[in-house]
Amino acid sequence: MEIVAVSACLLGHCCKYDGGHNRNQAVLDFLNRYAQKVIPVCPETAGGLPRPRPPAEIQPDGRVMDNTGRDVTSCFVQGAETEFHRVRQAGCTLAVLKAKSPSCGVGQVYDGSFTRTLKEGDGIFAAGLRQAGVKLFTEKTLPNWEQTKK
Numbered sequence: 001m002e003i004v005a006v007s008a009c010l011l012g013h014c015c016k017y018d019g020g021h022n023r024n025q026a027v028l029d030f031l032n033r034y035a036q037k038v039i040p041v042c043p044e045t046a047g048g049l050p051r052p053r054p055p056a057e058i059q060p061d062g063r064v065m066d067n068t069g070r071d072v073t074s075c076f077v078q079g080a081e082t083e084f085h086r087v088r089q090a091g092c093t094l095a096v097l098k099a100k101s102p103s104c105g106v107g108q109v110y111d112g113s114f115t116r117t118l119k120e121g122d123g124i125f126a127a128g129l130r131q132a133g134v135k136l137f138t139e140k141t142l143p144n145w146e147q148t149k150k
Contacts, residue, residue, distance in 0.1 A: 001036035005087045007098040008040040015042040019052035043103040043125040047079025059112035080125040099138035
């Protein structure tokens with residue numbers, strides 16, 4: 001059993017940039033089977049960004065900009081720090097995060113052009129968790145978790 005941080009949108013919380021959610025039944029099933037405790041996280045909401053809000057992407061220079069040209073880097077960084085503190089305090093060893101998100105993306109994020117083009121890299125929050133040694137998965141890579149347990 002694991003203490004698991006989970007992107008709140010995957011749990012059905014309406015915190016996605018467009019005000020909706022990304023509820024994922026496979027993630028919920030995984031949590032019911034393997035989670036001792038679930039810590040819902042949304043760095044963007046924790047950073048003070050409203051719902052709904054314009055979509056944002058990490059730019060080549062590392063800043064996070066929304067599609068109106070507003071620099072929202074400080075909101076992303078503040079929210080990541082807030083949620084990182086909660087996750088570390090809870091003793092999380094595993095995180096299931098929203099794929100491709102500028103906060104939570106693991107291994108791939110959008111490239112900053114707002115053309116749905118992907119590049120290698122982690123979201124702001126995911127990068128901090130990776131550096132701290134937390135095992136990272138997305139809703140797309142979660143089936144690989146069982147293979148790591150063998």
